[in-house]
Amino acid sequence: MIYAYALAGVILAPFAGVFIAGLDRILTARFQARTGPPILQPLYDIAKLWAKEPMIAHRFQPLCVYVYLAAAMVSVGLFFAQSDLLLIFFVQAVGAVFLVMGAFLVPSPFSQAGANRELIQILTYEPLIIIVLAGIYLSTGSFEISAVYAMDKPLLMNLPLLFIVFGYALTIKLRKSPFDISASHHAHQELVRGVLTEYSGRQLALIEIAHLYETVLILGLCSLFWTTGVLGTVVLLAATYLAEIVVDNICARMSFKWMLKSVWTTGLALSAVNFAWLYARGKF
């Protein structure tokens, strides 16, 4: 049964991802007083990239890209199989590391700087996510997702501050401003496209697909904060993603030093307060 769920998740996730990415682009356009592309534009983009004449910058790059995609797919599969949260996160990290390794293969300064910055992004969000997952464990008594669904009260009630911390991690992972430090959405800034600079054509198409999977995974994790009713889940997800888009639109890109300092201090402080609160309520 869990294998069926996992398989269904892996097959359906990219479609959901396309829908979310399309909506993201339309909303962003509306915020900037533009009409924006059709909602299936991300799909058209991927199709167009796929049809490009094959060009690679290094012979091991395709290998890295496929591993990145595979790790994203496996982590989404594990999520829908309601597996161990920390394990899902570590499997996802395989993809992140291989994307960076692929960028390191090519001696282009943009790709190298992007790879280094992507590592700093990982450094910034990884502890926060681990702490959030530990918070979930303290509330449910288990790291398994099935335990979250067994709760009769939404996790958000126990972990309001950890949800904000998770929001930070989400913004960094989705590379939205002010944390689009390793790769910008538009290739005209000092970074060019950072960690993605040297990927093109099919490689880039595969990375886009993997990114769709990652978006679904992250929103899936986000949905765990409200599991007691479908309406609540949808509202939470919509509100969170809308907030992401607003933040993305109103912020400038900041430096990685600022990111590391500010996110770690606020993130750890908020988590500590939330943990203290759980402790006071006798949760552990």
Place this chain on the structure above:
Amino acid sequence: MAAAASALLTTGSILLIGQVPIRSVPAFLSGDLFATAVQAADFALLGLFLFFGIRFKDLLITGLSAAQIAGLFFFEFVILADSHAPAAGLYCDSLSLVMVLLICIAGSLIVLYALPYMQEHERHLKPGKSRNPVFFSLLFVFIAAMNALVLVNDLMLFYFCFEITTLCSFLLIGHDRTRTARENAGTALRINSMGGAVLLLGIVLIYTRLHTLDIQEVIARVQGTGALLIPLGLLCVAGFTKAAQMPFQKWLLGAMVAPTPVSALLHSATMVKAGVYLVIRFAPAFAGTFLSTGVAVCGAFTFLSAAALAVGQSNGKKVLAYSTVSNLGLILACVGINTRSALSAAILLMIFHAVSKALLFLCMGSVEQHIKSRDIEDMRGLFGEMPKVAPIITMGILTMILPPFGMLLGKWMAIESAAGNLFLLFMLAMGSALTVVYWARWAGILMGSDFRGKPRPERLHVLSTISLFSLLGLAILLSVSAPFFHTGLLPGSITGAGGFAPVNGSLANSAGSFAVIPLFLAAAASFLFALAGSGRSSGAETAAPYMSGIAGPENGTYIGPMNRITRSVNRNYYLSAFFGEQRLSGAVNACAGILILLMMGACI
């Protein structure tokens, strides 16, 4: 000779599987003659340390060895004067067995690698008369002392083995007889003498209270009572010095001046693992006390701070050294958490760390002999020059940080076990992220096309090749079989109810499960999928890197100002403003010292 001895050691250790637990007091270990011999050897050893202290004009070594001689004299001839402690002989349980396997197999593979390496080493160093016979004898004495250390059940014999490993490491670090080698050997002796003195004090205190030197009896009598915390705390501190925990890390960092096989041995199978073994062995005795929490906090702090220091380093051997310190910290943090699951994590981490770290150190030795540099930046595009070793290093690094490999399994177990303690959790979470940074950064540049040197043929001796591939194979094979040997090999007291157990190829406890076998299947499938996918693009045209201008004739160059061909030079981020040694070391050592004082203070 040495190769045959290695093979013998490995076979012997494997034959021991299935024989545990053994508890025996062989006749030759219990006679008066043997007791007197050990006593004499103890004094001779300390006398030797005293001699080195005086010769180096090192007050600390002199003082510590003099104090140990006085202490030992007082213990043997005043306290033990008329009451002979009954001989405790040998004890081999699952924990000892794991250690013996580790020491013999990893140790043997390192010796195998050392055979061609040391010949090459002497060709460069030209010491006049070959000192390799002494070198290999010392390696074997070291391995023997480690084996004895994990098998003896008598505290005084344990102390003797502990001091022998100190002596071996001192002599091996100083092997090259250069000035730095001498200085760093001195540092190692200084710090490990502190460990020895603290250990002796702990043993004397234990004997005065319990009147026994039998390790198993001590544990059985203390377990659950919360008594004897001061001597147990002293044993832990002795373990910390051996395991190079902050603030005692300096000797292990200095040890990298020794020939690479020595570093590999010190970092993986011997020496540092002796410290960890000591703490794990006595863990049941202080379970549930504040001392246990103290060990966990000190370990976690070392895990975090050594990982941060590793991020600031571009010297490959230093990165390896800090990563050892850091990983041992993680292991000790698990021991301090002291639940069944955490102890599983500690032992698994110890096994996987030994294999992967031996592999990486040995690779590093080959790289250093080939490119004459240990700087990571000089290893850019190493694949162009060393098409065998570069992929092995990359794989070795991946086994350190990614699932489904064993190190990550251990880290996963560790974090899940630590989740109930806020302070530990924060330190483990941050340390874990820092670990990914310093490894991934290194793995990334090895396989690239940023190669600048003139290609020279890679010469890898057949013995070195066997050793490297065996270690890599072991790292992968052990990771796949983790669910099985976890139950088969680890002590029953750990794998019983409440600990991790294999469920359908996963390792699971009540809080979570790690799908080892399914993940390996997924990884294998992904890898085939990736190979097939990248095979399809093999006919693709290769594009030059983007340089914001016209690319030059060679990879990595562009047409710069005045139409000159300019090479783009890349360098990784080492963030020395955050993680540099100068910036962090002082504060980190002070904090670690305070934590240890707090740990000991709470025992009183």
